[in-house]
Amino acid sequence: MALIIEMLKIVKGFPGIKANDDVTLEVEEGSIHALLGENGAGKSTLMSILFGLYQPDSGLIRIRGKDVRITDPNEANKLGIGMVHQHFKLVHNFTVTENIVLGLEPVKGVVLDMKVAEERVRALTAKYGLEVDPRSKIEDIGVGMQQRVEILKMLYRDAEILIFDEPTAVLTPQEIHELIGIMKRLVAEGKTIILITHKLKEIKAVADVCTVLRRGRLIGSVKVADTSEARMAEMMVGRQVNFSVEKEPAVPGEVLLEIDGLKVRNAKGLLGIKDLSLRLRRGEILGLCGIDGNGQTDLVYALTGLAKIEAGQVLFKGRDITRASIKHRVDMGLGHIPEDRHKHGLVLDFRMDENLVVHSYGTAPFSRWGVLDYNAIRRNAEKLIEEFDVRSGEGPATPTRSLSGGNQQKAIVAREIDRSPEVFVIAQPTRGLDVGAIEYIHKRIVEERDKGKAILLVSLELDEILDLSDRIAVIYEGEIVGEVIASETNENELGLMMAGSTRKAVRA
Amino acid sequence: MTKNQAKFAVPLVAVLLGFITGAIIIALTGKSPLAMVLAMFRTLTGFDLTGRTDFNPRYIGEFILQSMPIILTGLSVAFAFRTGLFNIGAEGQLMVGSLAAAMTALMVSAPPFILVVLSLLAAMAAGALWGAVPGFLKARFNVHEVVVTIMLNYTALHFCNWAFMTYGTLDSVRTADFPAGVTLKSVFLAGITNGSRLNWGMIPVALSLLVFWFIIEKTTFGYGLRAVGFNKDAARYAGMKVERNIVLSMVIAGAFAGLGGAVIALGTFNYGRILPAFEFYGMDGIAVALVGGNAAIGVLVSGLLFGMLKAAQPLMQSQGIPREIAGIIQSSIVLFVAMRLGIESLLSLAKRKQEAGK
Numbered sequence: 001m002a003l004i005i006e007m008l009k010i011v012k013g014f015p016g017i018k019a020n021d022d023v024t025l026e027v028e029e030g031s032i033h034a035l036l037g038e039n040g041a042g043k044s045t046l047m048s049i050l051f052g053l054y055q056p057d058s059g060l061i062r063i064r065g066k067d068v069r070i071t072d073p074n075e076a077n078k079l080g081i082g083m084v085h086q087h088f089k090l091v092h093n094f095t096v097t098e099n100i101v102l103g104l105e106p107v108k109g110v111v112l113d114m115k116v117a118e119e120r121v122r123a124l125t126a127k128y129g130l131e132v133d134p135r136s137k138i139e140d141i142g143v144g145m146q147q148r149v150e151i152l153k154m155l156y157r158d159a160e161i162l163i164f165d166e167p168t169a170v171l172t173p174q175e176i177h178e179l180i181g182i183m184k185r186l187v188a189e190g191k192t193i194i195l196i197t198h199k200l201k202e203i204k205a206v207a208d209v210c211t212v213l214r215r216g217r218l219i220g221s222v223k224v225a226d227t228s229e230a231r232m233a234e235m236m237v238g239r240q241v242n243f244s245v246e247k248e249p250a251v252p253g254e255v256l257l258e259i260d261g262l263k264v265r266n267a268k269g270l271l272g273i274k275d276l277s278l279r280l281r282r283g284e285i286l287g288l289c290g291i292d293g294n295g296q297t298d299l300v301y302a303l304t305g306l307a308k309i310e311a312g313q314v315l316f317k318g319r320d321i322t323r324a325s326i327k328h329r330v331d332m333g334l335g336h337i338p339e340d341r342h343k344h345g346l347v348l349d350f351r352m353d354e355n356l357v358v359h360s361y362g363t364a365p366f367s368r369w370g371v372l373d374y375n376a377i378r379r380n381a382e383k384l385i386e387e388f389d390v391r392s393g394e395g396p397a398t399p400t401r402s403l404s405g406g407n408q409q410k411a412i413v414a415r416e417i418d419r420s421p422e423v424f425v426i427a428q429p430t431r432g433l434d435v436g437a438i439e440y441i442h443k444r445i446v447e448e449r450d451k452g453k454a455i456l457l458v459s460l461e462l463d464e465i466l467d468l469s470d471r472i473a474v475i476y477e478g479e480i481v482g483e484v485i486a487s488e489t490n491e492n493e494l495g496l497m498m499a500g501s502t503r504k505a506v507r508a
Numbered sequence: 509m510t511k512n513q514a515k516f517a518v519p520l521v522a523v524l525l526g527f528i529t530g531a532i533i534i535a536l537t538g539k540s541p542l543a544m545v546l547a548m549f550r551t552l553t554g555f556d557l558t559g560r561t562d563f564n565p566r567y568i569g570e571f572i573l574q575s576m577p578i579i580l581t582g583l584s585v586a587f588a589f590r591t592g593l594f595n596i597g598a599e600g601q602l603m604v605g606s607l608a609a610a611m612t613a614l615m616v617s618a619p620p621f622i623l624v625v626l627s628l629l630a631a632m633a634a635g636a637l638w639g640a641v642p643g644f645l646k647a648r649f650n651v652h653e654v655v656v657t658i659m660l661n662y663t664a665l666h667f668c669n670w671a672f673m674t675y676g677t678l679d680s681v682r683t684a685d686f687p688a689g690v691t692l693k694s695v696f697l698a699g700i701t702n703g704s705r706l707n708w709g710m711i712p713v714a715l716s717l718l719v720f721w722f723i724i725e726k727t728t729f730g731y732g733l734r735a736v737g738f739n740k741d742a743a744r745y746a747g748m749k750v751e752r753n754i755v756l757s758m759v760i761a762g763a764f765a766g767l768g769g770a771v772i773a774l775g776t777f778n779y780g781r782i783l784p785a786f787e788f789y790g791m792d793g794i795a796v797a798l799v800g801g802n803a804a805i806g807v808l809v810s811g812l813l814f815g816m817l818k819a820a821q822p823l824m825q826s827q828g829i830p831r832e833i834a835g836i837i838q839s840s841i842v843l844f845v846a847m848r849l850g851i852e853s854l855l856s857l858a859k860r861k862q863e864a865g866k
Contacts, residue, residue: 306745327747336745344745349738358735358746367728 003065004029004161004192005050010059012045017393019045020056021216027161027209032183032193034207034224036200036236038434039406040391042216043196047163050194051083052076063161082154083163088146090138096149097121097134100156124155129185144175151182162186163194168202169432172292172460180206198236198434200229212236237436247446250470253282256454257303257423261312264295264302271310272298274478278456280423285445285455287469287486289462291498295478296458297339300427303456304336305329306344316423330359335421337412339428339458345412346400353381353396356415388414389440406433413441417448424448427458442468462491476500518851519799519806523813525851526841530833539829547823551816567819569697569704573776575815576713577602580768581793582811583720584639584761586802588653590724591757592737597642597657598765599790600664601635603783605769607668608634610780613686613773614676620689627690628712628770635766636759638664643758647751653758661790669782683780692775709775712767720764721804733757765790792818795842814838 005027012020019042027033037043048054050061052070061068063079070076076083090099101117121134130148138146147167154162164183168176183193183206195207203210203224210227212219212235219235233241257280266272272295280286290296301307303314305326313322321329338344346355357366357377365376381396390410392398400408413429426445430438445468449455459465465472466486474482474497482497482504496502531541546557554565581598588595609631616623642656677683692708724730735743736753744750768789773780796814800806817838821831844851 304745305747325747326744327749330747338745343739343741345742347735347739347742350735354731358742361731362728370728371726372728372731 002029003027004063005194006060006062006065007046007050008060008062010046010049010061011057012042012049012054013057018216020049023059023213023216023218025211025218026221027192027194029192030187030190031208032187032195032206034195034197034203034210035213036198036203036210036232037213038198038236038436039404040215041213041236043213044165045216046213047083047165047194047196050076051081051163077157077159080158080160081163082157082159082161084147084150084154084165084167086165086167086169088150090146090149092139093137095134096132096136096138096141096152099138099149100134100153102153104157120156121152124152128155128182128189130182142175144171144178147171147175147179148182151186159191161192161194163196165196166198166432167195168197168199173462174291176202200232200435203232204229214238233435236434241435242439245442245446245467247468248450250284250449252284252470253452255279256282256317257456258315258318259303259312260315262299262302262309262314263311264298264307265310266295266298272478273302275312276475276478276480277312278473278480280454280456282422282454283449283452284470285449285457285468287465287472288456288458288475289460289465289472289494289498290475292460294475294498296427296460296475298478299475300336300339300425300458303425304334304338333422335416335419335424335426337416337424337426337429339431341405341408341412346408348399348401350400351396352385352390352392352398352400352403352411353377355400355411356381356384356418358415359419384411384414384418388444390414406437409433410437410441413444417444420453422453424453424455425458426455428460429457430459430461430464438464462494465494466491474498515801517855518848519801519810519845521851521855522799522844522847523841525844526837529840530837533836534829534833537830539827543827544824544829544833547827547829548816548820551820551823564702565700566702566704567823569701569706571816571819572710572812573705573707573815574818575812576709576775577768577772577789578792578796578814578818579713579807579811580716580771581765581789582796582800582807583716583793583804584635584765584768585790585793585797586800586804586807587720587724587764588639588757588761589797589802590730590737591733591753592740593643593646593653593754593757593761595639595642595657595758595761595765596654596794597639597660597790598761598768598793599786599788600657600661601638601762601765602769602772602789603661603664603668604638605631605635605766606773606780607671607769608766609770609773610683610686611671611675613690614683614780620687620691623687623690624692624774627774628767631766631770631773632763633766635762635764635769637762638766639758639760639762640755643755646758647754661786665783665786672780672782677780677782681782682777685779686774690774691778692771693778705776707775709771712771716764716767717804717808720807723760724804729756765793792838795838798842799845813841 003026007025010020010023023046025046035043045054049056052072052075061070068079097114097118100121106113106116118134125132130152132145132148167179171179187193197203207224209221210224210232211221212232214236259276259278262273262276263271264273276299288296298307302309305324309322313320316332316334342348357380360366361372366373378396385392385395388410390407392403392407429441445455457468469486472484472486472489473480474494476498477500481500484504497504531544534541534544550556551567551571554563554567581602584598584601585595609627612627612630613623616626618626638660641660642653645651645656646653672683694708697706698704732748733753735748736750740750792814796807796811800810817834821834824833825831
């Protein structure tokens with residue numbers, strides 16, 4: 001088949017870094033081409049060049065064999081290139097159709113003709129199997145549906161080349177499955193897809209060819225069918241990657257956290273957690289798994305003090321913390337890696353060193369008599385950056401917003417582990433991270449367990465739960481429907497419990 | 509261009525563009541923009557570049573005098589803003605500050621110096637109280653502070669007038685003079701500035717700038733306020749008392765503005781005034797804070813700039829330039845600062861051109 005995209009010897013530098021250094025990408029028409037690399041390997045830069053957001057310092061771009069200069073995204077659209085961004089660009093109080101036609105509204109005289117638009121949208125959804133109600137408002141539909149709207153936006157503009165920027169980062173396993181089907185359907189209809197990702201499983205599932213970047217350089221392009229996941233991971237990270245987490249069997253000690261008959265209201269005012277009880281022991285990792293939206297977030301909020309507890313009680317080393325303030329819990333030794341790093345985890349407009357002391361800025365050595373000691377705060381940051389390998393342009397003074405997602409997460413993990421909490425609530429610790437970073441964070445979590453900490457791991461990634469946990473509790477509609485020993489269970493058993501169809505209890 | 513360079517360059521370019529806009533409008537009205545430049549230079553330095561009149565330091569004194577209250581209202585707006593609150597109520601906080609200072613000066617008997625200090629403190633307390641109301645309503649009931657502060661401005665205007673008229677006005681415009689010595693007026697400062705109204709109000713203004721800088725940049729309290737301002741959820745996650753910080757931020761913001769009221773009452777006038785309408789110190793404060801980037805040093809510089817624009821009005825008028833020009837310049841500067849993104853991209857474009865030309 002013919003090459004539809006040729007990006008030849010692309011070089012693009014930013015102050016202090018070569019984001020793309022002599023990178024070549026050749027994509028065949030009608031294929032799914034994966035672009036693989038660690039956080040900050042230059043994937044996004046390369047795609048931003050293709051989409052007209054950046055101009056390359058040197059190199060050549062050919063689309064359908066013709067030399068082109070893509071000066072801005074409009075130019076890219078004209079060439080049939082469309083992009084589904086990781087963070088959707090949708091107007092929340094507009095309907096699906098209104099969002100799709102935005103900028104290309106069909107008019108009858110001077111008034112909008114939404115009927116025509118709606119029919120075109122319906123035709124597109126039918127053709128590509130992208131089920132979505134054209135009249136729903138964006139705020140009323142889920143993330144998976146919103147992503148379909150983004151895809152429809154491109155199809156409405158007759159895009160032939162679709163760039164997906166880490167499309168599965170925000171999706172549940174079920175939605176990922178559906179997306180994979182949609183992508184295959186799109187290719188069957190003659191579209192070409194570039195998939196930016198660092199999830200090897202997904203590449204294996206959909207992609208034909210995989211191009212690997214590392215630190216701005218091209219490592220190679222391989223046929224996915226002939227290449228193992230381990231080989232691709234090695235190409236990406238530059239060394240052998242350990243997929244399975246190495247850990248000794250747990251040596252559980254006394255119960256540190258006791259949850260009894262917990263009831264918590266969720267954001268909608270309904271009972272998100274109804275009558276939940278759990279025990280968490282010293283020296284063990286308890287994995288909490290379930291399908292997204294079954295009360296995991298409410299449980300984490302209730303334990304850490306972000307949400308009010310309606311009924312029941314939480315005991316921390318025998319002391320009642322049901323009504324304790326967040327500060328009180330933090331001071332008692334409760335650690336929390338939050339699920340949403342931008343909402344809770346970081347003050348993005350703070351510098352990195354400031355973010356690393358958000359819990360402890362009020363105590364020595366970071367402040368005395370209410371006056372901050374910026375030298376101590378900076379030294380603390382230098383120590384953690386070094387120890388946790390947080391990659392940042394300007395060290396402690398780096399604006400947190402400018403760090404890549406993976407490094408932001410590493411900063412949070414560094415801060416929380418350094419506080420050395422006894423009970424550690426960890427939610428989605430590796431969402432959106434590459435295998436190298438995941439391996440590292442998993443290692444640190446196991447180390448904390450071995451130091452005798454009690455860890456509650458909440459994750460939507462079943463693999464992560466199975467790899468890390470000693471014991472697994474399954475949550476379904478705000479209740480624990482099963483507790484099993486990690487080494488004695490498998491994906492199937494957990495899957496059935498997650499869907500609410502079986503129950504099982506192994507009391508630890 | 510780094511972020512830090514942009515932080516200084518944008519306001520500078522905005523100020524420049526503001527003056528150019530003013531100059532163009534003057535030229536359109538058939539007058540010479542040069543007269544504006546001369547008037548402003550004279551206001552700033554006291555020198556007459558045409559050489560027709562001698563150096564007159566009174567202009568310098570008057571321009572600093574004009575700057576003092578708007579630096580304080582600027583600090584008030586900036587302080588609240590650092591906690592993510594938009595304080596439109598500096599106007600009202602300043603008025604109740606004026607009232608409290610005047611009432612203290614007129615009704616309390618104490619040695620003059622002590623009474624001056626008491627008046628300043630009373631003004632701060634009154635402003636703080638006036639700021640606490642929207643702060644509390646925001647923290648407790650999530651009522652938007654913009655609505656509450658705007659309404660409290662009107663409340664302050666009428667409440668102050670009622671209070672003055674009930675408790676001792678001389679006539680329908682003013683109270684009696686404050687007792688002898690209970691004043692910020694200074695024979696010395698007036699002397700070195702050729703009889704300007706410049707007064708010791710400078711000292712509380714300077715202290716306020718220092719306190720603002722110290723609290724925001726150096727203390728754990730300021731760190732907490734900034735965290736709340738940038739990201740409430742993250743602040744709450746870290747165990748900070750978000751609601752308390754919101755109230756305290758408005759209290760302190762109100763105290764700055766209230767102090768501004770005292771500086772006007774004790775320094776500029778020496779009596780309490782009945783006001784027919786707003787004087788827009790609060791609005792000027794918003795402009796000062798915006799142009800000054802909500803930082804102490806920036807508020808000082810932009811406060812002096814806007815003070816100069818106010819003080820230059822009579823001189824410009826004597827040259828046949830309408831006094832409204834100063835207002836136009838001030839508004840265009842604010843407008844250009846608000847167009848920050850546009851200016852930033854213009855600056856980086858200019859820089860690239862320059863590099864390409866090398």
